Amino acid sequence: MERYKLDIEISALEIRSKFDIESYGISDIFHLVEKMNILLIRYPIGKDTICGFSTTYEGRKVIVSNSSEILSREIFTVAHELGHCIYDFEGEEQKILIDKKVNQQDDSYVENRADYFAAVLLMPEEEIRKYMKYELRKDFSELKARDIIRLQAEFNVSFSTVLKRLNELKLIDTNKKSLLYEERDRYTSRTLFHIMKLDDRLLNTTDVIEVPKKYFDYALSNYENGYVVFEKLKEALAIVGVDSDTIQKMKVQEENELDLEDLLGGF
Known part of the structure; x- marks a missing residue:
């Protein structure tokens, strides 16, 4: 086996061990990602558009998966994006990796590595x-x-x-x-x-919208504490489809308690 594949296997198996995964497969990959302190957003982007993407915002890793795809594909996508988070974002700022397809033959070392990581994590x-x-x-x-x-x-x-x-x-x-x-x-x-x-x-597809409240809390607190300018806040919320009108409304009402349902209305 190539050395890089052995290293990937070790990384994937260490994650399963660290988070006490004793079952054959992983029953809830979405919960696992959240336990790893990675912000996970599930959103129905549309079938046959993209599978998902991963990015960083102010040092926080973010995974977005397309819940318009069938669940088995979405699960693999999340595992694939987790591979990107582990290998491809160290020291990077504002980088984004968009995946139109996953688990298919690709010439890209970065994509093949993420695929192999996902396969080992899900099916050791x-x-x-x-x-x-x-x-x-x-x-x-x-x-x-x-x-x-x-x-x-x-x-x-x-x-x-x-x-x-x-x-x-x-x-x-x-x-x-x-x-x-x-x-x-x-x-x-x-x-x-x-x-x-x-x-x-x-x-089946789930078409769910799941955006962790802490994602909004994190973006807003950085803005309110003066760590980022308003344009950076717009970039952070645009990742999850919150439009500029909604952001302006938030800016005016920033002293009020954050209402997740109101924010989701901006998608």
Whole structure:
């Protein structure tokens, strides 16, 4: 294994250990990011626009994910952006990395590194092997499409992410990967989820708007304390789609208590 991949694996596994993740997969990647003191914003940007982006504001790392995409894709995007936060923002100010696609072949070292970090964080090799041994109780050569669906549901990822990860680890070859895709396509993922009585939420969009109040608190407090000028406050709030009219209203009413619902009206 290339040295850089080994270093990435160590970083991803250290995070799982530090935050006491003892399950096979990560049940709530969104909560994990918040526990890491990274500001996470989920917003329905629109299907087939961008998957998400990561940035910094006054030293604080921010991840924005597109909740218009199906949940499995949004989960991988958040893990991918977390990789950017870990590797690509040290010492950087006002940098932004926008991802139109994630988990696809790319010539960019930065993007491939973020993808690999996300794959290891969400699907560590040891946890895959344990799940196969203790839950599926079969060899990788015996895998059927319904088994991939079970892996998908357990690790909270997409069907294609499971196959890509298994192939990457050389647990299945390219021919097996193609056969599993063909089998899935004969039924569709949703049909297989229903047949197996599994929750198919991974296949659906949530279209949620989740903006942590502390993001607004942080941006406003920096402005009110004179650490940033009003133009910088506008930049910070523009990240989450708050327009200039709403910001002007906030400026006039800055002595009043912050109302998150009013702010969200500016999206």
